Amino acid sequence: MDAEAAKYIGAGIACLGMGGAGVGLGNIFGSYLAGALRNPSAADGQFGRLIFGFAVTEALGIFSLLIALLALFG
Amino acid sequence: MAADKVDPIHQFQIHPIIPIHIGGYDLSFTNSALFMLATVAVAAAFLYLSTSSRSLVPGRLQSVSEMAYEFVGNMLRDAAGTQGMKFFPFVFSLFMFVLVANLLGLFPYFFTVTSHIIVTFGLAALVIGTVVVYGFMKHGLGFLKLFVPHGVPVYLLPLVVLIEVISFVSRPVSLSVRLFANMLAGHITLKVFSGFVVSLSALGAVGVAGSVLPLAMAVALTALELLVAFLQAYVFAVLTCMYLNDALHPGH
Amino acid sequence: MSSKVRPWLDGRGPSNYVAGDFKKRTDGDGLTGQGGCVADKNGPDGTGKTGRGKQHEADIRDDDLERRRRDLEASLATRRPDRLEGKDDAKTGSVAGYGQALKLSSEFIAGIVVGAALGWFIDRVAGTSPWGLIVGLLLGFGAGVLNVLRSAGLVSEFGTGDKPRDPKE
Numbered sequence: 001m002d003a004e005a006a007k008y009i010g011a012g013i014a015c016l017g018m019g020g021a022g023v024g025l026g027n028i029f030g031s032y033l034a035g036a037l038r039n040p041s042a043a044d045g046q047f048g049r050l051i052f053g054f055a056v057t058e059a060l061g062i063f064s065l066l067i068a069l070l071a072l073f074g
Numbered sequence: 075m076a077a078d079k080v081d082p083i084h085q086f087q088i089h090p091i092i093p094i095h096i097g098g099y100d101l102s103f104t105n106s107a108l109f110m111l112a113t114v115a116v117a118a119a120f121l122y123l124s125t126s127s128r129s130l131v132p133g134r135l136q137s138v139s140e141m142a143y144e145f146v147g148n149m150l151r152d153a154a155g156t157q158g159m160k161f162f163p164f165v166f167s168l169f170m171f172v173l174v175a176n177l178l179g180l181f182p183y184f185f186t187v188t189s190h191i192i193v194t195f196g197l198a199a200l201v202i203g204t205v206v207v208y209g210f211m212k213h214g215l216g217f218l219k220l221f222v223p224h225g226v227p228v229y230l231l232p233l234v235v236l237i238e239v240i241s242f243v244s245r246p247v248s249l250s251v252r253l254f255a256n257m258l259a260g261h262i263t264l265k266v267f268s269g270f271v272v273s274l275s276a277l278g279a280v281g282v283a284g285s286v287l288p289l290a291m292a293v294a295l296t297a298l299e300l301l302v303a304f305l306q307a308y309v310f311a312v313l314t315c316m317y318l319n320d321a322l323h324p325g326h
Numbered sequence: 327m328s329s330k331v332r333p334w335l336d337g338r339g340p341s342n343y344v345a346g347d348f349k350k351r352t353d354g355d356g357l358t359g360q361g362g363c364v365a366d367k368n369g370p371d372g373t374g375k376t377g378r379g380k381q382h383e384a385d386i387r388d389d390d391l392e393r394r395r396r397d398l399e400a401s402l403a404t405r406r407p408d409r410l411e412g413k414d415d416a417k418t419g420s421v422a423g424y425g426q427a428l429k430l431s432s433e434f435i436a437g438i439v440v441g442a443a444l445g446w447f448i449d450r451v452a453g454t455s456p457w458g459l460i461v462g463l464l465l466g467f468g469a470g471v472l473n474v475l476r477s478a479g480l481v482s483e484f485g486t487g488d489k490p491r492d493p494k495e
Contacts, residue, residue: 051478051480055471058467058471059467062464065463066459066460066463069442069459070459070460236465237465237468237472238472240465240468240469241437241472243444244437244439244466245436248433251436252432255428255432256428
């Protein structure tokens, strides 16, 4: 296996981390929706916190994207 | 029958109609260019013919074009104030071009101009170019206040300004990607479901009976695409108005 | 008959909607389903005339309704605050929700793509690989979140900071 192939495989493996971020995002939005259905009047007030949770979770996904991009182009 | 597979991407291929090559550049008149011309011709002819009678009590066609006029006018006035009305011809042309291009693309065998990212990016670059040029013309370097929010501590300022600049640059990208992705995804979905109808009905009587389902889906999707065609033209025009507002009133 | 109705139709303001006026109106054109006695009281010439009068009234009412709606729209347009992008169509159905979701995600991705592309370009020009890409991607992430917040109407628009927005001239 030459180094070029290893690079692509490494990038692919690094992208697996995005899957974890995806699971986390699904969890966050699902929980938000469940809470919003229980108490719709409080839903709009919590939208900011929803986005905060989204940002923090997605940041970890972005780290793995960063590693993948570094493996490809760095 | 099963040999000619349905290729959902085929409809987006660009092929030259009149080949023109000047100095190593391929400047051929393509089907994309043809449909852009058709879009402009249809929009201009519709607006001209429907308003040519200029009756005080508008007929059906005239009220459609008046509605389009007032719709864009109110949008621009809401977003950018009365000062923004000097951009009305620009925004109205953009809106009509995108709307008519989207609607023309819904006809079978027609080419969808807005399903190519370079076209939508060209339109978005036009918008953002207007914003930048007009902003600097009107406010000089004061236009750069756009990137400096009030009430940010000095030590955070470089970071915030960098982020604001990236956010500004990402605007034409998101503007063009949104229009392009909507049109592309919609047309591919339509094509795939229509393809199901063909390949199912090749299977015999059971297949023909079963192909009713994807046919119904394709009909419903066509209605949805009609809505999306209008909605995306609207979103494009609204965002153009908001960006022009930044050129008119940076920093407030 | 129409002269009896007109004062109500031309009346302006919220007094239109108080109970007394409403009752007067139902008395005025109470033709449907009330039986012969009301029709006799209002239109002694017979049912044909009353029918036409009703039609006419309906026209007047429609015109008037149209005019009042236009007035309302005009007065709303002057005092409506400038709407934040996407805020007004947040809960108007599934298609609008789909559009909203596409919009938010495209804003986010556009921020990241532009940040990474800028960083990569700086790397290429200045030869600072891989730091430009790293910093660019992180800044692009920040810009993407900012785009999402702005698009959802949670953060003020460009350049406005924490100050309230000036009214439009």
